[in-house]
Amino acid sequence: MTDGGAERTDLKGMTLPELEEFLSRWGKERYRARQLFRWIYQKHAGDFASMTDLSKELRGILAASCRISGFPAERVEISADGTEKYLFRLEDGEAVESVLIPDEGRRTLCISSQVGCPLLCGFCATGESGFRRNMTSAEIVQQACFAAKRLAEREERLSNVVFMGMGEPLLNVPEVSRAIGILLSQFGFGISGKRVTVSTAGIVPEMLPLALRYPVSIAVSINAAREDLRSNLMPVNRKYPLKEVVAAMRRIPLQSGRKVTAEYVLLAGVNDSAEDALALSRLFRGARIKVNLISYNPHEASPHRAPEAEAVNRFRNILVAGGVQTITRERRGADIRAACGQLRIAPRGNKS
Ligand code: SF4
Structure with a gap:
């Protein structure tokens, strides 16, 4: 400014x-x-x-x-399926992206919590761009302010917020906690806890404290049912192994009827075999965990491919047969690079 x-x-x-x-x-x-x-x-x-x-x-x-700080989107892209991607230029010239996904009665905003991400997951465009800094709570909620105002102009309401954009929210707990407090406050956005989802790569020590403090939904990126494979795909697994992550997921207190979500990005020939599905169903046996299966969205220079539809169905059927609730997520906004794992750091700009 x-x-x-x-x-x-x-x-x-x-x-x-x-x-x-x-x-x-x-x-x-x-x-x-x-x-x-x-x-x-x-x-x-x-x-x-x-x-x-x-x-x-x-x-x-x-x-x-x-x-009262605030910034408009420097760029708005609208996908053929109605998904909107916003590029925000922050006051120091950094940039982040958010994605608004309209779906029947819901208007879900996927927001960023860090500029870039230090976790370097092998299938993620954000991680490839490196880490710049944590976002402030003002910057985090501004993404919701912009979307809510835009929606209000067409008499729609922001109904859900997911911390699944750029960054690992549990590596920025103080600012993310403030933002959650504002989203949940009846005098703020007034969104109910079950409509706010914090998605983590599995920062074990922060998972239970956050779940105890706020009644938000927790989603955890799992992506592999074996320690070695998960360490290859997600280097953070060397610090917080899969076994500890799943134990932490099992400890999260849940209201009746609710479950912790396990996100699983299917990569062709890497983690989409019948054996992988069987191992995953054994890992979650008896736990209040549901699986969100996401077909990989390839991007240029990506070493991975999207799975065949047949492999996705086989994987899903094995989980369901093992008693694991499984949702196959539709790919949204892929034409504007707004799909999962496709958000990237834009080049630094000048302050306006
Ligand atoms: S998938 Fe999430 S945690 Fe992993 S590098 Fe990308 S933004 Fe970070």
């Missing part, structure tokens, strides 16, 4: 308790924070002048010392 705004305290990204504490320094009541929250996250206000139910005095104080 060139308007000197960077020195002002950014109210976007603060949780409701943080905002209450912040306003109490000026002797302001707690409900003022709730009003501000509504203006920022429900009415999409970008300045204080429009906040007509705040006193003139408070609006003056806020305008003098605070700001």
Whole structure:
């Protein structure tokens, strides 16, 4: 920002308790924070002048010392299937992407939590681009603010948020936690916990604490039923082995009828055999885990291929026969490189 705004305290990204504490320094009541929250996250206000139910005095104080950060999408691409991909330029010139997936009654936004990703999974375009930095809670929620405002203009509502864009959310727990608090708050986005999904590559020590703190859905990238294969595909397996990851998944407390999701990207000739499916069904036997099977989306220079439809069906049937609930996910937004594992870091831009 060139308007000197960077020195002002950014109210976007603060949780409701943080905002209450912040306003109490000026002797302001707690409900003022709730009003501000509504203006920022429900009415999409970008300045204080429009906040007509705040006193003139408070609006003056806020305008003098605070700001509400925000950035529009630098680029919007719309897929033939209605999926929308947004490229956001952050204030320091870095860029991240988010994907909005319309599906019957749902409007699901897949958001990023880091610029790039340090985990270098072998099938992921984000990992190939390397890691730049963690995103702030303001930057994380701004992706939802942009999508929610865009949806409101066509009288639609953001219904689901998944942390499945760029980055590993459990390597950025403080900022991701703040963002989850804002998404779940009835004065913020008011999205229920079961409609917010945090997807992790299996950062074992952070999984249970997050699940205990927030009633969100947890998804874990599994991608292999053998330690050696998983270590090849996901180097993080050397630090947090599959056995520990599955044990952590089994410990996650769940409300009745809910399950932890295991994401499994099928790579032709690598992890899509009948033996792999059998091993996976044994691994999850008796656990409240459902499997989300995703056909690999190849990208240029990718060493892997998409599986044959026959292999996907065989894999699915073996899991189902083993008593494992299995969903085969439709590929969305592949024509605009918005499908799973296709988000990449864009080149750095100049600050506007
Ligand atoms: S799949 Fe997820 S955890 Fe792995 S490199 Fe890509 S963004 Fe990171």
